[in-house]
Amino acid sequence: MSENERLEIHVKQLIRLAPARPLALLALSGLALGVAACGGGGEGQGAGAEGGEQLSGTINIDGSSTVAPISEAAAAAFQAEPPDVRVTVGTSGTGGGFEKFCKGETDISDASRAVEEDEMEACSKENISFEEITVANDGIAVALNPQNPVTCLTTDQLTQIWDKGSDVSSWSQVDGLQPSFGQELKLFGPGTDSGTFDFFTEAINGEEGQQRTDYNNVGEDDNQTVRGVQGSEGGMGYFGLSFIKENEGKLKAAEVDGGQGCVAPSNETVQDGSYAPLGRPLFIYPSDKAVKRPEVKAFLEFYVENAQMLAEQALFVPLTDEQKSEAQQKIESLGSQQAAVR
Amino acid sequence: MASAKGSAISRPTVRGLGIVRPRYGELAIRTVLLACAFVSVLTTFGIVASLVGPTIEFFQAVSLREFFLTTDWAPTFTPARFGVIPIVVGTLSVTFWALLIAVPFGLGAAIYLSEYARPRARRTLKPILEVLEGIPTIAYGFFAVTFVTPLLRELWFAGEPPAIFNVLSAGLVMGVMILPTVASLSEDAMSAVPRGLREGGYALGGSKLQVSTRVVVPAALSGIVASFVLGFSRAIGETVVVLLAAGAIANLTLDPRESVQTMTAFIAATGSGDIATGTITYKTIFAVGSLLFTITFIVNLISIWLVRRYRQVYS
Numbered sequence: 001m002s003e004n005e006r007l008e009i010h011v012k013q014l015i016r017l018a019p020a021r022p023l024a025l026l027a028l029s030g031l032a033l034g035v036a037a038c039g040g041g042g043e044g045q046g047a048g049a050e051g052g053e054q055l056s057g058t059i060n061i062d063g064s065s066t067v068a069p070i071s072e073a074a075a076a077a078f079q080a081e082p083p084d085v086r087v088t089v090g091t092s093g094t095g096g097g098f099e100k101f102c103k104g105e106t107d108i109s110d111a112s113r114a115v116e117e118d119e120m121e122a123c124s125k126e127n128i129s130f131e132e133i134t135v136a137n138d139g140i141a142v143a144l145n146p147q148n149p150v151t152c153l154t155t156d157q158l159t160q161i162w163d164k165g166s167d168v169s170s171w172s173q174v175d176g177l178q179p180s181f182g183q184e185l186k187l188f189g190p191g192t193d194s195g196t197f198d199f200f201t202e203a204i205n206g207e208e209g210q211q212r213t214d215y216n217n218v219g220e221d222d223n224q225t226v227r228g229v230q231g232s233e234g235g236m237g238y239f240g241l242s243f244i245k246e247n248e249g250k251l252k253a254a255e256v257d258g259g260q261g262c263v264a265p266s267n268e269t270v271q272d273g274s275y276a277p278l279g280r281p282l283f284i285y286p287s288d289k290a291v292k293r294p295e296v297k298a299f300l301e302f303y304v305e306n307a308q309m310l311a312e313q314a315l316f317v318p319l320t321d322e323q324k325s326e327a328q329q330k331i332e333s334l335g336s337q338q339a340a341v342r
Numbered sequence: 343m344a345s346a347k348g349s350a351i352s353r354p355t356v357r358g359l360g361i362v363r364p365r366y367g368e369l370a371i372r373t374v375l376l377a378c379a380f381v382s383v384l385t386t387f388g389i390v391a392s393l394v395g396p397t398i399e400f401f402q403a404v405s406l407r408e409f410f411l412t413t414d415w416a417p418t419f420t421p422a423r424f425g426v427i428p429i430v431v432g433t434l435s436v437t438f439w440a441l442l443i444a445v446p447f448g449l450g451a452a453i454y455l456s457e458y459a460r461p462r463a464r465r466t467l468k469p470i471l472e473v474l475e476g477i478p479t480i481a482y483g484f485f486a487v488t489f490v491t492p493l494l495r496e497l498w499f500a501g502e503p504p505a506i507f508n509v510l511s512a513g514l515v516m517g518v519m520i521l522p523t524v525a526s527l528s529e530d531a532m533s534a535v536p537r538g539l540r541e542g543g544y545a546l547g548g549s550k551l552q553v554s555t556r557v558v559v560p561a562a563l564s565g566i567v568a569s570f571v572l573g574f575s576r577a578i579g580e581t582v583v584v585l586l587a588a589g590a591i592a593n594l595t596l597d598p599r600e601s602v603q604t605m606t607a608f609i610a611a612t613g614s615g616d617i618a619t620g621t622i623t624y625k626t627i628f629a630v631g632s633l634l635f636t637i638t639f640i641v642n643l644i645s646i647w648l649v650r651r652y653r654q655v656y657s
Contacts (some may be wrong), residue, residue, distance in 0.1 A: 004517035194416035213416035216590045216601060219611030227487060231506030
């Protein structure tokens, strides 16, 4: 117990220092190692803290590459503590992850969408039951130039602008735009191997990877999108929600109307699901069999306990306290029940 | 007579150097120096070797015809399209503007330094010019985006102002960046022209301008051409400035106000993501790299040929 708290404090201290995602994750894993070293040497009696029960084994995680940074951070921090537990995190994609998961090859599946009907069938054929646990929320902001009088865009308008083969080159060509705006449309967006690209194209254009190609493909450098939109009156770009907060004043985030009226992107609207379709929860799916193993249970408890911090660290929107306690309850019940039912 | 004879007799006592015993130290130094020379040669071969494999695999999947003759460049999308022309044109158009700055200004600076400047001015100016070469390209990139582009957009007089990322700004800044290379190498070539040629020019009644442009420049032409070619190669291979300032949209246009993507910017932006080894996107990067290498290589060959053709050897 005391070890857990100590680790959390260390991680939190570190997060204040760490500025960006990749660096921070590196530092986080570095810290985890550091804590392990300190725990061994400094405390003396630390090793038997869990009531003499030594955890060991390997936990296999696979699935969405969007969720992977959170799972990796959780794994890095967790492995510092019970030294004999190895946690591996693969990135086969949500679908690929479920394929392995339902064959019993993995213990936990990372998913950036809810499990689908046919995947559930595949799992039940192999007698694998599981629970869905939300570990973070993901949101995409549509950024506009502050000079742009448009404040709200419908998903239909976004589709018209961004869909494959679109030749919309001016704001005046966008159907039903309020108020009217005549500037040339300049588009900026991430590269095709970015998780943000996958999410945006699926949510807006209906199919992952489907999008017009004549936009400024900034690769992984979202700062170029900021510069581009900031410098073009008719500019539009998209990136992870946390990025808009860092660039307040330079850009404005468009409200998005997914059919239920205009909703501004924020942590709250992403968390409560009203910022649709550009907000979504991110899940992990632990299997029932795996949760019966003490090391997996300990890992899941650790994961959910620190999920908010890990999510913020990986530049996602954290769970609300309610979401967190719901997740904790699920883990609790998973361990005790005979078979979890979804 | 006698003393001369005496010295002639005393000479054999010195004995032939090197005949006495093998000099291992000398051999070691020679080997080390040879190895130094080979490092760059081997690196070049290594680069070519690493480019060849994925490039061949790329062309097994994509026809030469599609690569070189179509104009739709979207290699990371599905369906992928591999018409390389837009990014080649983008590269050449940025290079054009860079050379438009670097060649006349570089040559002008070289003529001034070599022919007009007093020795003292030259001693101060040339090092300053060469320091410009040492400025990191990322600094030039930010200079382009945060200073030159806004200035161009502010001062634009003819029609629609340039886009936030545009060819012109990247090209102009790149021109300033390669100017010292051109100026410094051309100046070296001109300084090497023997004094006698200049004086011959003056003796025939030539003015300073006539001597500079009609005697010295033609005499140093091979070196000057070499400096242009080196400038061109630097411009075509430059990455950071175009990545920051020229945009990232594979747009087939010659309009300098538009955003384009260059070959180097494509490689850099695409390579920064998580590309799986062996995928077509991965091979595309190598194919574009090979094309870039080939273009630079051909230009260098042409320059070697030009230099040989116009070289004047003075002794």
